[in-house]
Amino acid sequence: MTRRGExxxxxxxxxxxxxxxxxxLGLEDDAALLxxxxxxxxxxxxxxxxxxxxxxxxDPPGSIAAKALRVNLSDMAAMGARPVGVLLTMALPAGLDDAWLESFARGLGEDLAAFEIALLGGDTVATPGPLTVSVTILGDVVPERALRRAGARVGDDLWVSGTLGDGTLGLRVARGGAMGLPWPLQEALxxxxxxxVPRVALGQALVGVASAAMDISDGLCADAWHMARASGVGLRIEAPVLPVxxxxxxxxxxxxxxxVEVLAGGDDYELLFTAPADQRDAVAAGAAACGTLVTRIGRVEAGEAAVVVVDAQGEPLALERTGWAHDA
Incomplete structure (x- = not known):
């Protein structure tokens, strides 16, 4: 029996x-705009x-709560929205006791306070399956000014926030694959x-500056393809300058x-965005005001929707894997 992928x-x-x-928005952006x-x-x-x-x-209950919230905050960042509040739904297996749930609630409360948003409601149900945490998030944004995936234009610069590959490599470390890495670097990954780290402040700073934006959840190349397809352009990524x-x-x-994890690893939740070349100073100023690293990693090119990754000599790299997709 076959089943479609995600x-x-x-x-x-x-x-x-x-x-x-x-x-x-055709279910093709990081959020709906109402x-x-x-x-x-x-x-x-x-x-x-x-x-x-x-x-x-x-994983510690508090970090599970933080991740559930932050992956949703990243969607708000990708749209340039100011997060307002969330709804929380949890499917709880029988083995979780009050101590676990109290720790989860503390972690959630700390993150809600840190990002200045509120819990607005939700639901809890029992399940025989694995623990599942679902968050619905609301953000404040003027629909006409929201960042979208479809705005990249030929000649724009291609940018990324933060560093890439840390999510997948962090999972490798958590599973015991540190391979002699010093403890502080293990812990950081x-x-x-x-x-x-959702780039909420950067997303808001890019409104009126960036021509297109999205967050990186499934891997740089996979998500770049979504942007290329939505915008009807080609994206050229320069591998030697990718930030790690x-x-x-x-x-x-x-x-x-x-x-390959820098190019195709998921769970980074950084912002991928484009902006006209004459907006480079504005991008740098916005990033500096947020205390966020941004790196210009390529450009938008004419042609069919495609993503090309090139080496230091400008030669295309052959990629066996471009990103993560769930089997639905």
Whole structure:
């Protein structure tokens, strides 16, 4: 028996159900955009995380709560929205006791306070399956000014925030694959997997500056393809300039094959965005004001929707894997 993968499932079965509402954006962006009379507009998105898929079953409860919240905050960042509040739904297996749930709630409360947003409601149910945490997030944004995936134009610069590959490499470390990495670097990578850093302030700073934006959840190349397809352009990525952390660089130096995780590893939750070349100073100023590293990694080119990664000599790299896709 066959079953569609994640993106085919959305395209074939669920996107048609959204066509009656243009605010759904064809289910092709990081959030829906709703105009609310008297309030301006709302960005609305939802993401779920599942034990054994998005986090390790023995991860600390507080870090599970933080990840569930932060992957949704990343969607708000990608739209340039200011997060307002969340709805929380949990499917709880029988083995979780009050002590675990209290720790989860503390971690969630700390993150809600840190990002200045509120819990607005939700639901809890029992399940015989793995722990599942789903968050629906609401953000404040003027729909006409929101960042979208479809705005990249030929000649624009291609940028990325932060460093790449840390999410997947952090999972490797959490599973015991540190390969002699010094403890501080192990811990830094592990935390990047458990607690991604949503670039909320940067997303808002890029409104009116960036021509297109999205977050990187499934891997740089896979998500760049989504942007290229939405915008109808080609994206050229220069592999030698891709930003990596000290921990990632150390692992890659020992095993160069791990560089594929920089190109295709998921769970980074950085922002991928484009901006006209004459906006370079504005991008740099916005990033500096947020204290966020940004790196110009390529450009937007004419032609069919495609992503090309080139080496230092400008030669295309052959990629066996471009990113992560869930089997739905």
């Amino acid at each position: 993106f085919a499932l959305i395209r074939d079965l669920f996107a048609p159900l959204a066509r009656v509402r243009p605010e759904a 105009a609310v009379q008297g309030l301006g507009g709302l960005a609305v998105s939802a993401d779920a995380i599942v034990a054994g898929v998005h986090f390790l079953p023995d 592990r935390e990047r997997y458990r607690r991604p 952390s000290e921990g990632a660089a150390t692992l890659i130096a020992d095993d160069p094959a791990l560089f």
